[in-house]
Amino acid sequence: MKKLFSLFTxxxxxxxxxxxQAQSTTxxxxxxxxxxxxxxxxxxTIEQDSDPFRTITFTNNGNEPLIIKNAKGSCxxxxxxxxxxxxxxxxxxxxxxxxxxxxxxxxxxxxxxYTNEGEDAKRVLKVVGTVNKKAKQEDAxxxxxxxxxTTPNGKGQK
Numbered sequence: 122m123k124k125l126f127s128l129f130t131x132x133x134x135x136x137x138x139x140x141x142q143a144q145s146t147t148x149x150x151x152x153x154x155x156x157x158x159x160x161x162x163x164x165x166t167i168e169q170d171s172d173p174f175r176t177i178t179f180t181n182n183g184n185e186p187l188i189i190k191n192a193k194g195s196c197x198x199x200x201x202x203x204x205x206x207x208x209x210x211x212x213x214x215x216x217x218x219x220x221x222x223x224x225x226x227x228x229x230x231x232x233x234x235y236t237n238e239g240e241d242a243k244r245v246l247k248v249v250g251t252v253n254k255k256a257k258q259e260d261a262x263x264x265x266x267x268x269x270x271t272t273p274n275g276k277g278q279k
Contacts, residue, residue: 151183151184151185152183152184152185152238152239153181153183153185153186153187153188153208153210153236153237153238154181154182154183154187154238155179155180155181155182155187155234155236155238155244156179156180156181156182157177157178157179157244157246158177158178158179159177160244160245160246160247161246161247161248161249162175162177162218162232162246162247162248162249163175163249163250164220164222164228164248164249164250164251164252165250165251166250166251166253167222167250167251167252167253168252168253168254168255168256169222169223169225169252169253169254169255170222170223170255171222171252172222173219173220173221173222174217174218174219175217175218175220176215176216176217176218177215177216177218177246178213178214178215179208179213179214179215179216180211180212180213181208181209181210181211181212181213181214182210182211183210183238184210185210186207186208186209186210187207187208187236187237187238188207188208188236188237189203189204189205189208189216189234189235189236190235190236190237191234191235192216192232192233192234192235193232193233194218194230194231194232194248195230195231195232195233196230197221198220198221198224198230199218199219199220199221199230199231199232199248200218200219201216201217201218201219201232201234202216202217202219203215203216203217203234216232216234216246218232218246218248220248220250222252224252225252225253225254226251226252227249227250227251228248228249228250228251228252229247229248229249230247230248231245231246231247231248232245232246232248233245233246234246
């Protein structure tokens with residue numbers, strides 16, 4: 122009897138585990154469904170003219186191809202680039218955001234993504250951070266002290 126009970130318990134765990142595995146691989150929704158890794162693109166505190174690119178990833182958790190119809194920055198200083206081809210169900214892709222890091226001060230912009238997830242489907246990404254003025258760099262070659270070569274007429278200063 123104990124062996125039969127143990128076998129039944131083991132069998133029920135195996136069926137439950139198999140069923141759970143099968144469900145997790147099926148798409149979550151009908152149609153395309155964009156799942157973003159984050160909705161905030163944080164540049165942090167950076168120096169003027171530093172790396173202008175940040176990337177976020179997303180996955181199509183739907184059961185139809187996902188298409189990004191358009192992506193627009195809130196101004197010309199924030200430019201998104203993205204995959205133009207359809208993202209198939211289960212695939213992951215990325216959106217690259219370029220910010221003009223020559224502008225000083227707080228970054229508080231948005232990028233709006235228009236997709237085929239439904240009628241008027243759009244996603245808004247926040248672009249935040251701070252650009253500080255670049256620290257003054259020392260001259261690469263120190264200025265020369267006066268010498269016989271650098272003074273007029275080859276004579277030293279008096």
